[in-house]
Amino acid sequence: MINLTNIEKVYRTSSIETLALNNINLNIRKGEFVSIMGPSGCGKSTLLNIMGLLDEPSKGTVELDGQRVSTYRDKELARLRNEKIGFIFQSFHLINDLSVVDNVEIPLLYRSTNGKPRQTYAKEALEKVGLSNRIKHFPKQLSGGQKQRVAIARAIVGQPEIILADEPTGNLDSAMGNEIMNILQTLNNEGATIIMVTHDENMAKRTHRLIRLFDGTQVQ
Structure with missing residues (x-):
């Protein structure tokens, strides 16, 4: 499904060159649940952004x-991201001035x-994550776990084939992390198909496969 x-x-800046990823070779199969682990700054989020078509590799x-992917134009890449990929972020990225249901609708707005x-x-997506009783609430009225469930509902509302989750339990206590x-x-x-960046070994053990990175390099 995804092959790197x-x-x-x-x-690169005017004075510094930083190698964020080095010779990464991965094949993510359809239906897999894969976790990516490694110390801070090792390239996990960069790798996720490349798989999510948010960033381009320098080589490969x-x-x-x-x-x-390099054969697609920008508009085609935007369409692919919207239709095939759902994104979940550690810090939720909800819009405080919009209600829960309005936040979840956002990906569908781009589909007209x-x-x-x-x-x-x-509403169906919110029911799936157990928040059908919070549709008129605003993000400031929700707990951290509820905000993450809204973020998941937003990610799945368009029924994407791929879900990319960057530290989805990182800001939550263990009980709420397990619920997520x-x-x-x-x-x-x-x-x-789910690819999840995490620092939590216990969460990683619940996935099908673990990929470890260190200093931008895949650890065998």
Whole structure:
């Protein structure tokens, strides 16, 4: 499904060159639940951004469903991100001035989905994560765990094939972290391919496969 070959990512300024990823080779199969671990600054989020088509490698090839990503134009990449990939972030990235249901609808706005179906899909996604009783609330009225569930509902509202989760339990206590993992495992059981960055060994053990990075290099 996602194939990375000889991926290198270099960040350059006028005086400094930083090698963030070095010779990464990965194949993520459809339906897998994969975790990525490593110390801070080792390239985990950079790798996730490249797989999510948010960033380009300096060298190497990225293939999605057998097609080289480099062949796509910017508009095509934006469409792929919107239709095939759902993103979950550690710090939620909710819009405080929008209600819960309005936050969840955002990906559908970019698809020009009409208002009534859009709200129906958003409510269905919120029901899936156990927040159907909070649709009119605002983010400031929610706990951290509830905010993350809203973020998950937003990620899945368009029924993406791939979910990329960057430290989805990082800001939560262990009990709420386990609840979020239960939701992710349910989504994976229903067919979603999930790639999760985490610092938590216990969470990583609940996934199918663990990929370790150190200083931008894949550890065998």
